[in-house]
Amino acid sequence: xxxxxxxxxxxxxxxxxxxxxxxxxxxxxxxxxxxxxxxxxxxxxxxxxxxxxxxxxxxxxxxxxxxxxxxxxxxxxxxxxxxxxxxxxxxxxxxxxxxxxxxxxxxxxxxxxxxxxxxxxxxxxxxxxxxxxxxxxxxxxxxxxxxxxxxxxxxxxxxxxxxxxxxxxxxxxxxxxxxxxxxxxxxxxxxxxxxxxxxxxxxxxxxxxxxxxxxxxxxxxxxxxxxxxxxxxxxxxxxxxxxxxxxxxxxxxxxxxxxxxxxxxxxxxxxxxxxxxxxxxxxxxxxxxxxxxxxxxxxxxxxxxxxxxxxxxxxxxxxxxxxxxxxxxxxxxxxxxxxxxxxxxxxxxxxxxxxxxxxxxxxxxxxxxxxxxxxxxxxxxxxxxxxxxxxxxxxxxxxxxxxxxxxxxxxxxxxxxxxxxxxxxxxxxxxxxxxxxxxxxxxxxxxxxxxxxxxxxxxxxxxxxxxxxxxxxxxxxxxxxxxxxxxxxxxxxxxxxxxxxxxxxxxxxxxxxxxxxxxxxxxxxxxxxxxxxxxxxxxxxxxxxxxxxxxxxxxxxxxxxxxxxxxxxxxxxxxxxxxxxxxxxxxxxxxxxxxxxxxxxxxxxxxxxxxxxxxxxxxxxxxxxxxxxxxxxxxxxxxxxxxxxxxxxxxxxxxxxxxxxxxxxxxxxxxxxxxxxxxxxxxxxxxxxxxxxxxxxxxxxxxxxxxxxxxxxxxxxxxxxxxxxxxxxxxxxxxxxxxxxxxxxxxxxxxxxxxxxxxxxxxxxxxxxxxxxxxxxx
Numbered sequence: 137x138x139x140x141x142x143x144x145x146x147x148x149x150x151x152x153x154x155x156x157x158x159x160x161x162x163x164x165x166x167x168x169x170x171x172x173x174x175x176x177x178x179x180x181x182x183x184x185x186x187x188x189x190x191x192x193x194x195x196x197x198x199x200x201x202x203x204x205x206x207x208x209x210x211x212x213x214x215x216x217x218x219x220x221x222x223x224x225x226x227x228x229x230x231x232x233x234x235x236x237x238x239x240x241x242x243x244x245x246x247x248x249x250x251x252x253x254x255x256x257x258x259x260x261x262x263x264x265x266x267x268x269x270x271x272x273x274x275x276x277x278x279x280x281x282x283x284x285x286x287x288x289x290x291x292x293x294x295x296x297x298x299x300x301x302x303x304x305x306x307x308x309x310x311x312x313x314x315x316x317x318x319x320x321x322x323x324x325x326x327x328x329x330x331x332x333x334x335x336x337x338x339x340x341x342x343x344x345x346x347x348x349x350x351x352x353x354x355x356x357x358x359x360x361x362x363x364x365x366x367x368x369x370x371x372x373x374x375x376x377x378x379x380x381x382x383x384x385x386x387x388x389x390x391x392x393x394x395x396x397x398x399x400x401x402x403x404x405x406x407x408x409x410x411x412x413x414x415x416x417x418x419x420x421x422x423x424x425x426x427x428x429x430x431x432x433x434x435x436x437x438x439x440x441x442x443x444x445x446x447x448x449x450x451x452x453x454x455x456x457x458x459x460x461x462x463x464x465x466x467x468x469x470x471x472x473x474x475x476x477x478x479x480x481x482x483x484x485x486x487x488x489x490x491x492x493x494x495x496x497x498x499x500x501x502x503x504x505x506x507x508x509x510x511x512x513x514x515x516x517x518x519x520x521x522x523x524x525x526x527x528x529x530x531x532x533x534x535x536x537x538x539x540x541x542x543x544x545x546x547x548x549x550x551x552x553x554x555x556x557x558x559x560x561x562x563x564x565x566x567x568x569x570x571x572x573x574x575x576x577x578x579x580x581x582x583x584x585x586x587x588x589x590x591x592x593x594x595x596x597x598x599x600x601x602x603x604x605x606x607x608x609x610x611x612x613x614x615x616x617x618x619x620x621x622x623x624x625x626x627x628x629x630x631x632x633x634x635x636x637x638x639x640x641x642x643x644x645x646x647x648x649x650x651x652x653x654x655x656x657x658x659x660x661x662x663x664x665x666x667x668x669x670x671x672x673x674x675x676x677x678x679x680x681x682x683x684x685x686x687x688x689x690x691x692x693x694x695x696x697x698x699x700x701x702x703x704x705x706x707x708x709x710x711x712x713x714x715x716x717x718x719x720x721x722x723x724x725x726x727x728x729x730x731x732x733x734x735x736x737x738x739x740x741x742x743x744x745x746x747x748x749x750x751x752x753x754x755x756x757x758x759x760x761x762x763x764x765x766x767x768x769x770x771x772x773x774x775x776x777x778x779x780x781x782x783x784x785x786x787x788x789x790x791x792x793x794x795x796x797x798x799x800x801x802x803x804x805x806x807x808x809x810x811x812x813x814x815x816x817x818x819x820x821x822x823x824x825x826x827x828x829x830x831x832x833x834x835x836x837x838x839x840x841x842x843x844x845x846x847x848x849x850x851x852x853x854x855x856x857x858x859x860x861x862x863x864x865x866x867x868x869x870x871x872x873x874x875x876x877x878x879x880x881x882x883x884x885x886x887x888x889x890x891x892x893x894x895x896x897x898x899x900x901x902x903x904x905x906x907x908x909x910x911x912x913x914x
Contacts, residue, residue, distance in 0.1 A: 332370035343386035358410035368417035416461025455516030528598035592643035614689025648715030707768020755891025763899020
C-alpha cells in the first residue's frame with residue numbers, strides 16, 4: 137500500500153461491494169431456508185421411485201446443501217470485506233491526520249513513485265512569504281512523522297494483503313460449488329492462515345530438534361483449528377506432502393524421534409487424530425495447490441520415507457494419517473487405485489500379503505490410534521473409506537485382477553464341473569475372500585483383527601451410502617445400482633463360505649447393519665418370485681411383490697437360498713442378530729402401516745380387495761426372516777448356552793435403546809425405503825399420533841430380551857423366538873388397523889399370527905434344507 141493510494145483512496149466502490157455482498161448474503165439466507173424447509177423437506181416426504189429416487193431426491197438434497205454453503209460463503213466474504221473496509225478507512229483517516237499534523241510543523245510527505253515516500257520541509261524559511269514565519273521542527277519531528285506514516289502504511293498493507301489472501305483462498309476452496317468455510321471477520325480468517333504457516337514450520341523441523349513445548353503447541357493448534365478449511369489447506373500445502381510423511385515417520389522413528397517420544401508419546405494418538413482431521417479437511421479444497429499436493433502424495437506412495445531410503449513406504453505412513461475425518465472422494469479413489477497396484481506388485485497379485493506388509497523389528501510404530509502397528513496400509517485406508525461411502529462403493533466394485541492375467545493366482549470351479557479356472561476378482565472379493573492378512577498381536581498376546589474389522593466398516597459404508605457406525609436419516613439417498621450390486625456380492629460371498637464371517641465374528645455388527653438396510657430387498661428375495669424374468673406370465677406376480685415390498689432406488693436381487701444362509705450366518709453373532717432383528721420390527725411395523733392406510737393408491741396395493749391376505753403375506757415373510765435368524769441364534773448359543781444367550785439379550789436391548797433414542801433416524805434404517813406419507817413423517821422426525829402409537833406399540837416393551845429363563849435350551853429358544861415374532865407382528869397389524877379405522881383389527885391381527893406361524897416354520901425348514909452343513913447336530 138503506497139502513500140498516494142491510501143491518501144487519495146475512494147471507498148465508494150468498496151462500500152458498494154460491501155452492501156451488495158450484504159444483500160447477497162441476506163437473500164441467500166432466505167433461499168437456503170426455503171431450500172431446507174421447503175424443497176428438501178418435501179423431497180424427504182415424497183414418494184420417490186425409479187430414476188427419481190436415485191437422482192432427483194439426492195440432487196435436491198445436494199442443492200439444498202449448496203444453498204446453505206453459498207449463504208455461508210457469502211456471509212464470510214461480506215464479513216471480511218466489511219472488516220477490511222472499516223480498517224482501511226481508519227488508516228486513511230489516520231494518514232491524513234498525520235499529514236495535517238506534519239504540515240503544522242512545516243513538514244510535508246511526498247510519494248517517491250516506487251512505493252516509498254520522503255519527509256521534507258514544506259516551506260524553507262528563506263522562501264517564506266513576507267511577514268510569515270514557518271513553524272519550526274527538528275530532526276526528531278521528521279523521524280517521528282516518518283515512523284508514524286510508515287506504521288500506518290504497513291498496517292494498511294497488512295490489512296489489504298491479508299484480505300486478498302483469505303478471499304482468494306475462500307474462492308479456491310470449491311472450484312464448482314461453494315465453500316462451507318465460515319469466518320466472522322477478516323482477522324479470524326487471516327489468523328487461521330497465519331497459524332497454519334507457523335505450525336507447518338514447526339512440523340518441518342527435524343524430529344530431534346522438536347521440543348516438547350513445540351509439540352504441545354502443534355498438537356493444540358491442530359485441535360483448535362479442526363474443521364477450519366483455510367487452516368487445513370494452508371497447513372497441508374505449506375508443509376507439503378513429503379513434509380507430512382517425514383514428520384509423522386520421523387517422530388515415530390525409535391532413533392530420530394527418541395527424545396520427543398520419551399517426553400510426549402502418550403499424546404501421539406491425539407496428534408495422529410488431529411493431523412488426520414486436518415489433512416482430511418485439506419483434501420476437500422479444490423485449489424490448484426491442493427490438487428498438486430494430492431498428486432504428489434500419491435506419487436510418494438511407493439517411495440521410502442526417511443532413513444536414507446530405508447524407511448517405511450509413503451503408503452504405510454499416509455494411510456495411518458487417514459484414520460479420522462472425511463477425505464475427498466476423488467483423492468481416496470486415486471490413492472486406492474495406486475495402493476492396490478502396489479499391493480499386486482509386492483504380493484504377487486495377493487499371494488503373499490502377509491509377508492509384504494509384516495512388521496520388522498526396527499520399523500517405526502506408525503499407528504497410535506489403537507493397538508495395531510500400522511504397517512499394513514490397507515488398515516488405515518479402509519478406515520478412511522468407512523467415512524466416505526461413495527468412494528468406498530467405487531473401490532470395492534473396482535477390478536482387482538483379471539482372469540486373463542497370466543500372473544493371476546486365483547482359480548475356482550465356477551460351473552460345477554470340478555475343474556478350476558482363473559477368475560476375475562473385484563477388490564471386495566480379493567479383500568474379503570482371498571487376502572492373507574498380516575498377523576499382529578496386542579499387548580495381551582491376542583491376535584489383532586483391525587484390518588479386517590475396518591474392512592467390515594468400509595463395506596458397511598459402501599453398501600448403505602452413509603458413514604459406518606451411523607444410522608441412515610431422511611437425507612440418506614436410496615440405494616443406487618453400484619451399492620445394490622455390492623450388497624448382492626456380500627450376500628453371495630457369505631452364503632458360499634459362511635466361515636468368512638463366522639470365523640471373523642467381529643465384522644458381524646457391520647454385516648447386520650447392511651442387512652438391516654436391505655430388508656425390503658431381502659424380503660422380496662424370499663418370495664421366490666423371479667423379478668428378472670421377461671416372461672409375460674410372470675408380470676402380475678412381479679408387480680404384486682414389488683408392491684408388497686416397495687423399494688426406492690435400485691433393489692438388490694438375490695437367490696432365496698443365499699439370503700437364508702446369509703441371515704443364518706449373521707444371526708450367529710449377537711450384534712449381527714440384534715441389528716437385523718430390531719430393524720425388522722421397525723420395517724414390519726411401518727409396512728403394516730403403509731399397506732393398511734386407506735389412502736394408498738390401488739395400483740400400489742398388493743391385493744386391493746384382500747387386506748387379510750396382504751397382512752398374512754407380510755407376516756409370513758417376517759416369520760421366515762425371524763426363523764432364519766432364530767436358526768442362527770441357535771447355532772450361536774449351541775456351546776455355553778446360558779452365557780451366550782445373555783450376550784444376545786444384551787445386544788438386542790442395546791440395539792433397542794439405540795432405536796428408542798431416535799425413532800426418526802432408526803426407522804429410516806428399514807423404512808425410509810417405503811416412502812409412505814406416514815413413514816416419511818416418522819423418518820423426518822414429525823410422526824403423527826397414529827405412527828407414534830404404532831412405533832410405541834412395537835418397541836414399547838420393557839425389555840429387549842426374547843427368551844425367558846429357559847432360553848439356554850435350544851428348543852425353548854426356538855419356540856420363544858417364534859412366540860415373540862408372532863406377538864410383535866400381531867401387535868403391529870392390530871395397531872395399524874386401529875390407527876387407520878379398520879372395522880376388523882382383530883381379524884387382521886389373527887391373519888398376522890397365522891402368517892408368522894407358517895413363515896417361521898418354513899424359514900426353519902428351508903434353512904435345514906439349504907444350510908444343513910451349517911447346523912449343529914441335534
